[in-house]
Amino acid sequence: MGFVEGKIVEEKVFGGKVFPKTLLPGNTCDLIEMVRGDRQWLSDLLQQHGAILFRGFGISSAEDFAHVVEAFEWDDMPYMGATTRVKVTDRIYTANEAPLDQLINFHHEMSMFKEFPSKIFFFCLEPSPEGGETSILPSHIIVEKMEEIMPDFVAKLSQVGFIIRLSTATDADSGDKVISKTWKELLKTDNQMEAEKRALEKITCNSVEFHADGSAEFIFGPMDPIRELGGRRVWFKPMLGYTSNERDIQISFGDGSPCPPEAIEAYKKILDESCVDLSWQKGDVLLVDNLSSQHARRPGKPPRVILVSVCK
Template sequence: MGFVEGKIVEEKVFKGKVFPKTLLPCNRCDLIEMVRGEREQLTDLLLRHGAILFRGFGVSSAEEFSRVVEAFEWDDMPYMGAAIRAKVVNRIFTANDSPLDQLIYFHHEMSLFKEFPSKIFFFCLEPSPEGSQTSILPSYIVVEKMEELMAEFVAKLAQVGLTFRLRTVNDADSGDIVKGKTWKELLKTNDKVEAEKRALESIACDAMEFHSDGSADFIFGPLDPIKELGGKRVWFKPMLGYTGNEKDVHISFGDGSPFPPKATEAYKKISVENSVDLSWQKGDVLLVDNLMNQHARQPGKQPRTILVSLCK
């Protein structure tokens, strides 16, 4: 491989594999041409390590980032979800536009939809002066650690599943980048019958409930949050809201019994202890296997510009 293997202080090692794998330029520094020449090797590397950080290649614009993504020749995956994002160019979007002082908790991208991306590209156009790290977390490690610490809880999940409700914002908060989209904006219809039909077709929910203030609940489950992907058991469905606050969702076992608080605390502790909090440098490109790994955004300060692209 023509790349030079690098090392970052944040990296961790899981089962003998460094996470993420960092690649630096050699004599050539044209990342686009290097990807085209070593596409298969990079794909294999991603499967082994779960994430690749390309650092020092001088990627300097959304247009150049788009060409890097296209060099891999993976199909584009349109974004669906409640987060507010702006299209920048071609298949490139802004990352979640919610204020940087807010935590965005660990999740697999679009895991609540019937179709979800297998890979995510992140690109740092402008790093934050403080905080705002992108955190990545191997989901199979979460499963292993939860089975060690909360064996009875995980066993019950396998038997009865979990049920949770996600509530959209109400009409008064439409367009609020902090709170996200209304059900009308998300499903692109004002008709409740059509909305529920679209929700059941595209979102992996089992029912919807509408409220007088214009909000609605998406009801999921009973389901097992653990999914087998790529030969590994991963914690694919979220157990917490995107802020990590249990109040963002109503969650219970599939039989209606409440979750033990210690299970939630164990899940949070495992996530923090096993995540890599990547401090961005300008021009960084991070490629993440979305089937194997969760990602999050730590609180920080403006200015910060991170762009993303999703692939099938």
């Protein structure tokens, strides 16, 4: 007997599909061999449900987790972003080095880069004693509900797009922030001309502005945050910063007019009401379709050790 369908109290149902799909062991706990035997079925299941939670398989180390990832035979993808991750072993990194009391807002992994992963794995080595949930959300639900609640706003976005300004850390910022890298660390050069060249090659921005405090702003758009991926219209570009710090992101319509505050509030409400806050158990492996689902991190308390791996 292979995988057994499970249930978690946090799960929700969207369009008749449970989110996330939970799989438990049958008469064997060898997740690696089970993945090898049912690789295509699992890939199809992920596309249908947007996220799969593997629970109860006794995965207990970064090395075990790496073997699970490798069993799927998806190509590795190097991480690039303004947050800090530490490599643990081949293909495996810490999820984020920011203090656990800080929120990391909903986003698609590396959505502001020209190349982004199609899948992201999470592994719980040590759950937080309080809080620290990883939140997930089907991104097409955001589109559907925003079109229902704020139809004029979404229509204008499709016509004129919006402009996003994302800021890096300053030279004076310490490493205890979610946005922890300066432009020099992110782009691996201290030359502004070379940094702009690399940014335009790797990031979907249109221009870069450098500031005296050592920070930089990447300017994106005008662009439509909604994209069609995997046959669904998803809200792929963020309307909120990765943190609750308003300095991290500024948005406006493509014609320069401000985005109405009620649209931002409606967006936030949809995220909060539609998401699944996954309470981790030690050994959990969560596989997320990055083309269809967003993820976030709720504030928690140490110790909490979540590892990640991203795939092309």
